[in-house]
Amino acid sequence: MSLFDLNLQQIHAKLQGKELKVADLVDQSYTRIQQVESKVRAFLTLDEENARQAAAKLEEQFASSNERGPLFGLPIGIKDNMVTEGLKTTCASKILSNFTPIYDATVVSKLKDAQTVTIGKLNMDEFAMGGSNENSAFHPSHNPWNTDYVPGGSSGGSAAAVAAGEVYFALGSDTGGSIRQPAAYCGIVGLKPTYGLVSRYGLVAFASSLDQIGPLTKNVEDSAYLLQAIAGYDPKDSTSAKVDIPDYLSALTGDIKGLRIGVPKEYMGNGIDPAVKEKVLEALKVFEGLGAVWEEVTLPHSEYAVATYYLLASSEASSNLARFDGVRYGVRSDNTRNLLDLYHMSRSEGFGPEVKRRIMLGTYALSSGYYDAYYLKAQQVRTLIKQDFDQVFEKFDIIIGPTAPTPAFKIGEQSSDPLTMYLNDIMTIPVSLAGIPAISVPCGFVNELPVGLQVIGKALDEATLLRVAHAFEQHTDHHKQRPQL
Structure with a gap:
């Protein structure tokens, strides 16, 4: 039995009783990585020497003091677009293949304060642009349930590592569904918090008005623990929300009697695999059995969400990625004759095809003569999408639907068709545009x-979201299933 099959409280009790050492948990992680990483390929960089040193330091602290947080000693993986001091951060791109940051992202600092142990940096779609992990400049990750299939993206490495038991939990980032969709494909729990609840300081920006860091875990309780550790105001992040953080663990009561659930007809119609729809209907029966009520609702502007998202996200990416020019840091092209050559060749050689595609789309949308027709119009539609959610939440507590229209697809199956790939995020994108949690x-x-079942909540109401998801989890055993690698 893997130590990672124990729940967090069981591990905590064993550490407290000195039946376990932090080194045992770190050993478990690297042993499992050695066993399955050749099949899963979830990691880009491992940090074994520093992880073992951190484990020894935590043991010393524990010997002299009993003060330990609930995450004490737990091995964690970090998506490779969050900067880590002294540990390579590449965003799965050639242009940053030699970049070692000199500071930690706020979430990384908070996890160090919570006494976790960083095992390594996890694979992703380049600069978080993609939904399959096939856009990594180094190698694709594989779905632990069937290694011929994608793990989802862009946080595919994070989801695959948790599902495969390589780390206890992981951090991912979600711009248009990049935590939730890979969580669904890999059979784990993925939470995208309200925009601004978790600091983005030290997250390499893709689309600044959409990016949000969140946890990928084996169960909802672990998600609550991890969110508790990373949420909170950060003066280093100008978009950070100055709000009180509730006790998310106390919300896990299991009581959802009288809960009002809205089920958007747009999320259950054309394009949804009938078998996926059936699983969502079965889940709704579980909620009914727990005393909740549901009815069909409409989010009429959802049909415009994908087009809106790709205009806005690409426009912001065009601006954010302008900093990668081969001058200050990152890979610099050789044999350039002048400054323009340096810019052109460094970016041409350093960026992959999907990143170039989005930069060009965004630059076009922001260009003179097209700004009002594309970027401004997309911002107006974004407002309408948010208003749709606001109207539904006047009568309902949460919204439920599938996370993705289909299960995972085979590696290579959609890589030549970007538009089909983009439509895999059709269920998750509207939530990101509205800035609400799911x-x-x-x-x-x-x-x-x-x-995956997607549960969508009101802004800053992660407590209700976790309560509902936890109640469902307590009356099903899907989250207990493990892939046989």
């Missing part, structure tokens, strides 16, 4: 591949 929890299997 969580994906396992709700069954189709063709032996996991299916």
Whole structure:
């Protein structure tokens, strides 16, 4: 039995009783990585020497003091777009393949304060642009349930590592669904918090008005613990929300009697795999059995969400990625004749095809003569999408639907068709545009591949979101299933 099959409280009790050492947990992580990483390929960089030193230091602290947080000693993986002091941060891009930051992202600092141990940096789609992990400049990651299939993206490495038992939990980032969709594909829990709840300081920006860091875990309780550790105001992040952080663990009461659930007809219609729809309907029956009520609602502007998202996200990416020019840091092209050559060749050689595609789309949308027709119009539609959610939440406590329209697809199956790939995020993008929280929890299997249920909540109401997801989890056993690698 893996130590990672124990729940967090059990591990904590064993550490407290000195039945376990932090080194045992770190050993478990690297042993598992040695066993399965050749199949899963979730990591880009491992940090074994520093991880073992950190474990020894934590043991010394524990010997002299009993003060330990609930995350004490737990091995964690960090998505490779969050800067880590002294540990390479590449964003899965050639242009940053030699970049070692000199400071930690706020979330990384908070996890160090919570006494976790960083095992390494996790693979992703380059600069978080993609939904399959095939856009990594180094190698694709594989779905632990079937290694012929994608783990989702862009946080595919994070989801695969947790599902494969390589780390206890991981951090990912979500711009248009990049935590929730891979969580669904890999049969784990993925939470995208409200925009601004978790600091983005030290997250390499893709689309600044959308990016949000969140946890990928084996169950909802772990998600609550991890969110508790990383949420909170950060003066270093100008978009950080100055709000009180509730006790998320106390919200896990299991009581959802009288809960009002809205089910958007747009999320259950054309384009949704009938087998996936059936799993969502089965989940709604579980909620009914727990005393909740649901009815169909409409989010009429959802049909414009994908187009709106790709205009806005690409425009922001065009601006954010202008900093990678081969001058200050990152890879610099050789044999350039002048400054313009340096810019052109460094970016041409350093960026992959998907990143170039989005930079060009965004630059076009922001260009003179097209700004009003594209970027400004997309911002107006974004407002309408947010208003749709606001109207539904006047009558309902949460919204439920599938996380993704289908289970995971085969590696290479959609890589030549960007538009089809973009549509895989059709369920998650509207939530990101509205800036509200959502969580994906396992709700069954189709063709032996996991299916995710997306629970969407009101802004800054992660407590209700976690309570609802936890109640569902307590009356099903989907989250207990493990892939056989």
